[in-house]
Amino acid sequence: MAVIEIKNVAKTFGSYQALHDINLTIADQEFMVLLGASGCGKSTLLRIICGLETASEGEVWIGGRRVDHLPPKDRGISMVFQNYAVFPHLTVFENIGFGLRMQKMPDDDVKRRVERTAGLMHIDQLLSRYSGELSGGQRQRVAVARALAMEPDVILMDEPLSNLDALLRMEMRAELKGVLAESNTTAIYVTHDQVEAMSMADRISVMHEGKIVQAASPIEVYRNPAAEFVAGFIGNPPMNFLDATPQGGGKYTVAGHSFDGPSAANSNLQFAIRPEDMKLSDDGLQAVAKVVEPLGAHLLVTCELDGKLFRAILDSEMQVKPGDVLKLAPMPDRIRWFDPATTLAVA
Structure with missing residues (x-):
């Protein structure tokens, strides 16, 4: 079980308060999207969950275990960044298996996991190539496959599709949602793109000025916005x-x-x-x-x-x-x- 509980989390940078008393529970195997404009605090919250940022106040629990005092490697999570961070000197196979090698996993297990996740992301035919021979979309698939190969309890994604063109983003949205459902992983996905949020999420947490304004299903957020900000932010054109x-x-x-x-x-x-x-x-x-x-x-x-x-x-x-x-x-x-x-x- 990978239920995520965020309890009274706040974050200040000097005199600036980036997050205000965030409370959110994400169910096991749920696909949660943090949606908001630049500067609303969504990436800061994601970095606190994964351990790249320390909360000024509050607690983070994953699977019934408090983790905000633990380093990222001990939280049972994988992360996909906006920048693909694919190693240019390694093949696709070696990139996907990199984290597994760091854990000193046996070669047979590495091969099995790499081939399985590469198949899920439809890049199994590219395993011998280097990143310089890949398109942007293929590199993004490698980054997601590398995260999934770790078989994490939780996968965190920070605007992973923003560098792709519109057609490829649409294709990747559908694939990501299907792959994550098949992998039985709890996912948190950060984006400013309401189309991504509406099409992929089980629930959307709309953020504004460091607060969660509404957390609900896509259709509920669209049809019954809880605040004027949500009504004006969701929809193209808005309300x-x-x-x-x-x-x-x-x-x-x-x-x-x-x-x-x-x-x-x-x-x-x-x-x-x-x-x-x-x-x-x-x-x-x-x-x-x-x-x-x-x-x-x-x-x-x-x-x-x-x-x-x-x-x-x-x-x-x-x-x-x-x-x-x-x-x-x-x-x-x-x-x-x-x-x-x-x-x-x-x-």
């Missing part, structure tokens, strides 16, 4: 926001239209809706199209609505052009409400 004024009785005025809102609230709120959850209607919010972007199966229309930019995703067969007046109706069950004072979702 639209409009001011909502209370009428009383759970009714709110948004851009001149009345909507049912949280009955417990009696102050101004933020009305939020995703662009794909808008439909053309005879009695919708009035918007003026500013930019129309044909994107194959749909149109991305950027409008002006209630003095703000507002985006809607419409069917590509719609005849919309800049300057058109549109009436957009939100799907009622997809509306989210946020308290502007706390930026948190209101039920």
Whole structure:
């Protein structure tokens, strides 16, 4: 069992606090993604888990054992870095087996593990090559295979696909998810790419300014963001926001239209809706199209609505052009409400 428990972890660098009281439990064999913009603390948290950084406060437990006082080699983990760190003077076979050799494992066991992990990563035909003869994608596969060959309880990955082109990233995402599921390993994956997070994770921990804002399944994070930051960070394009004024009785005025809102609230709120959850209607919010972007199966229309930019995703067969007046109706069950004072979702 490789359950990971992060308890009250904080990290300061001088007067700067990089992490604030992080609490997170990652289940055995779960694929957890730490998602956030640069500087949010996700890589710092990963380095604390693996032992390359020391927490200022708090504890790290792996498999029921406290490990924050142990060196990285004694934590039962492997790590894949953004930089592949493939040794140029060694063959693919020797690179994958490097950690096993350091543990003085018998040759037969090294050969078995190397061949197994190379097969999982589809590089078994490259075992005799040197890194200079490999593409970037092949080198990344070698780095992942080297980590998996150690048969770790936990594998940590710090933006391992960011150096690859878009098509190769898409291919590697699918392979990584399948390989890690087959290896029965608990995985923590750091990225700023929401597509990687949504497509690979069992759960996503969205980080902002050194805090975990929401930890939930990809669909929960997307459909029910817990805070304005999550709603604005997840999704491309992100959620639209409009001011909502209370009428009383759970009714709110948004851009001149009345909507049912949280009955417990009696102050101004933020009305939020995703662009794909808008439909053309005879009695919708009035918007003026500013930019129309044909994107194959749909149109991305950027409008002006209630003095703000507002985006809607419409069917590509719609005849919309800049300057058109549109009436957009939100799907009622997809509306989210946020308290502007706390930026948190209101039920």
